[in-house]
Amino acid sequence: MKKRVTIRDVAAAASVSYQTVSRVINDRPDVAIDTRLRVRRVIQELGYQPSAAARSLASRRTRTLGLITADFSDYFFTQVIVGAEAEARRMDYFFILGSTERNPSDEPEYLRLLAEREVDGILFARPSTEHDSEHVLSLIHRGVPLVTTNYYIPNEQLMVVDVDNVDGGRQAASALIEAGHREIAMIAGPPSWKSVKDRTQGCQQALAEANIPFEPSLIEHGDWSYASGQDAVERLLRGSARFTALFAQNDRMAIGAIHALRKAGRAVPEDIAIVGYDDIPVAAYCHPPLTTIHQPMAKVGQVATRLLIQIIENPDLERKEVLLKPRLVRRETCVC
């Protein structure tokens, strides 16, 4: 490690004061064009790189964003991250990574550390559950720029970007109904998730519109995992209510469900039609290929990040909610 080239070295070599160099690297307008060019050339020659730490210290901006994640096994959120990261790069920001994978209770400590790093804003790429909004509220009230995906707090001015889960639930159920089914079971996610409530509501709307009575015993809950989808179907099969179709609120549970149905000797889609949710990559390659609801996840990350940066650069921006649209992908587990 040789000694660092600083703004002063550049200034000396270009025969200007170092403040002028500062203006050049910050693209300020008030520099004569030939001075600017000369400084730029010297920067090149010397291989000068501005120090992010020094800039942050002086400017009180870090151009760093915090990313809160909970589950790297969930395709939805990893794709959100991909979109978010690309957008941050475009805008010249970086994400600092914080996965609370193992232990959600780490989150407050984690947010403290992000505060210490003086991140300019925080993106929550994780779902809301019931008991955890307290420290998030405190962030909001401290005025920390914040955008969430799939994370809601009732009655708060929170900027959230999400996919329309009511609509998705409705599309899923409608596909099943159009295929002629009237006894439709559902494997929902954990009841505390807002997306679960929304998808369930959308499903029930579709049922109601088709004058299909709602049968509570045909709803089971899973935890989004393959195994929980399998378990849920086994419970459904043991129950007394018959069903010819199944809406699983994510693809992993749908695939777990297919697994259990096959074991039980039920053919998919002949005996039981299925619609999943997410359109994970394997959905097209499992057997049978899964009819499912596609969500524009990378887009969610991209839009969320863009909004976050907008808030950072203009704190008075009005908080709003952006809902993107999901769409049905017809494959073979539910055909019209």
Next chain:
Amino acid sequence: MKKRVTIRDVAAAASVSYQTVSRVINDRPDVAIDTRLRVRRVIQELGYQPSAAARSLASRRTRTLGLITADFSDYFFTQVIVGAEAEARRMDYFFILGSTERNPSDEPEYLRLLAEREVDGILFARPSTEHDSEHVLSLIHRGVPLVTTNYYIPNEQLMVVDVDNVDGGRQAASALIEAGHREIAMIAGPPSWKSVKDRTQGCQQALAEANIPFEPSLIEHGDWSYASGQDAVERLLRGSARFTALFAQNDRMAIGAIHALRKAGRAVPEDIAIVGYDDIPVAAYCHPPLTTIHQPMAKVGQVATRLLIQIIENPDLERKEVLLKPRLVRRETCVC
């Protein structure tokens, strides 16, 4: 945003010099115990948070690590990230995220930006391909602490943590051989990857040990995707060489292969036995459940991060290579 509480405020409130406060927050030994306690209490009361930027500027250490990733759809690497992130947290470091997902040629620019941020070290959680080692070499020669997973550069003192791919390839082929197969096809990954060469080599070793002649036309290459596994099988089926078993070098291609075999009317494992590689979550839930090679991916991330931090804190550490062991998971696509 109210004014920041600084180390001087704490010092004043605790009636010590601010350097003493610095010692306390850095857990230096040379502070009297009651002074330390008093300072700690004041820190609590005032809600003081040290400024990471100021610390970095003064200490020339950022406690920030760069993470280079290429593919968030690849289970191997996302799990490496999970393990890496957890370990970084434990050691009080953060990762800055850099996915070169879309465009690998972004990487040099990305590394430049990481240099600007003065990251203390860089973790490459991406595979090596053939043409990209130039800028990585320049990092090594500049003495930037660096650890890679699955990334090799011939003849360089590079710290790499990986899973033993030769052994994995051998285990996969052996499982097939033990099940009685002698005509074994292989769907390899892209030929330029070292892991592909190693898995192939391991496979051929096992073949040689069993006195099975090697049939070059039974090797096809894919790009790790489901679709490429499907295509590879279609080519294999069109070829003249017969086979009763298939080793796919990752699970996604294995699942794509099963898909194609089913379409072609071949039963798995009755007509064609299959062993995959990775043990992705869906492997246990696809049909039939996939026999595959499990890799301790989170562990790779954890070990790599720990080594990286060791290098940072002790630059003279000897570079070494850590190879973790994969293991065969027997499911239903290849049974003895």
Next chain:
DNA sequence: GTGAAAGCGCTAACAT
């Protein structure tokens, strides 16, 4: 359009 001066909040010798 450009320069001078004053910090940003902290760590790191060195002194005491």
Next chain:
DNA sequence: ATGTTAGCGCTTTCAC
């Protein structure tokens, strides 16, 4: 065990 003195490399007034 604690305080003193210098910066770290930059941005930001404010002059000129």
